[in-house]
Amino acid sequence: MRKRKAALGKWLQAHISQQRYMTYVILIALSFFYLFPIYSMINTSLKTAEELAYGPLQPAGKLYLGAYSEAFQRIRKPFINSAIMAISATILSSVIGAMTGYILSRYRFRGSSVLFFFIIIGFYVAPQSILIPLVRFMGMLGIYNTYFALILTHTAYGIPITTLLFRNYFDPIPSSLVESAQIDGCSVMGVFTRIMLPLSLPAFAVVGIFQFTNIWNDYLYGLTLTQGVASQPVTVAVANLKGTTVAAWNVHMAGAFMSSIPVLVIYLFFLRLIIKGLLLGSVKE
């Protein structure tokens, strides 16, 4: 054992300079800050009611999934609601954003940059500023407390950012491609479906993921536009797990963790696309 330790020390000395060593120490300390709450959540979610009494740091004894099955009962329907809502609103807002971004990138007309600004501003309007009319409007349409209301809301408020992302994506595409299509007799629609759409599949991946994660994680619109499990999104259902019984922290944590799995999976497998989306939406205009 000691021999192995010495060998490890030698290896470390040979391969890791002092600066590198310090860097790693800071990186790992910071990682602890980022990961500890997440570890805490998963650990608590795996505990039985008795184990909860041993304190929050005690690792869960064995793989107990009771809290998960109880939480699942309560958030199953909202989870499905969220899936329907997030997928529909993601597709709708991405397609509309692609259409708008295409026109604003390819057909500059008088006032087109004003129009672009006019659309983009929507991204920066705080939801609180439009919340009351939104609730009234959904009531007037008769779709208050349905997930159609949420689909419509997320589609509408998604358009500014999807338009921005698609316009930034379309801008560098050489116009010679478009021209040659036009010579071949392609219309606005033809250029869009034959050239722009096939070229923009990667952009759809970036924008789609960006939109899906935002919509899935929304709470405020779900809270104001729905009541009851029939239509509420999973975020609202998870928040409601809290008030029910005092000692049900394991159930609350299990529900919280389950509700984050779709986005977490996207982060783990498509981090590159996430990063691209975040940067496209922030650094460029």
Add this chain to the structure above:
Amino acid sequence: MYPSCHPVLLTSKNLRKQYKVCIEDVERNGKLQNWKRTIQIIAFLTPALVLVVTFVYVFLGWSGWLSLTDWKGLGGSAEFVGFKNYIKMFTNDRIFIKSLKNTLVLSGIFIGVTVPLGLLNAILLDLGLKARPLFRMIYLIPLSFSFVVSATMWLWMYAPESGAINSLLRIIGLGSLTQPWITSSSQSILSLAIIYIWQFSGFATLVYYAGIASVPQQLLEAALVDGASTFRKYVSVVIPLQRPATITTVVLLLMYSLRVFDLVWLTTGGGPGYSSQILATYMWRVTFNRNQFAYGSAIGIFMFFLSMAIIIPFLAIVRRRGEA
């Protein structure tokens, strides 16, 4: 149609002159085609315009009108009262002033820590370690959670008796350092700021990381030739060039800290007392708990002007930066 008559090219002034003949040609021969194209362009823009105009501009106007009335919710009548609600906000509502102050203090602490932390993280990642992708992933993971989930996690972290932080402190023998965290009115804002920092510093890291990656290679080589140490390289060459990244980060984090509602609502609920009430949660409370819809609209409209005061100069800067 002539290739050079592509609409994008035709908008440029020089080209317009150069291809005048061509334009006239198109105008003569292709009036019908132009018509068709105009209609198609309008059709493409319609869905976005209808939705954005309704959900952003009509609603803002509607909110603005409501804020000038005394409407108290469904069934009640709405009478025009002028700027009474706004006057009340600033002269006769201590909680509103407190919420505004809290919003600013929270944003200040949050941004004051997140920006340097993001820069530090980005530099550490830039040092070229093999494990870089792993750490980048770790820093970004908190961003993936909804505020509902982070509120849940941090409630568990902050609980005074059974919470993870205080338990950890007791176990490592620092029991004297345990804090009341969100249950104390003097620490609630700071505790919230820590959650914000936890969630958003990965975002700041990302923007700075991209900013550092775009530093021209010649500058770094020049520093190397001059015999600059790694530390010197960052302090004198890289960091001074991060102004655009800093502006972007600060503005976007300000936007977030102004509008985030869930995180505060589900942890402190604005309490204890009003110690952590911010504009976003106060607006909700006034509107949906007290049914003061008109007053809530006035707070919402105030928040709109606040966010525009932040964002319009930013968009102007970005635009200038893009054209320069």
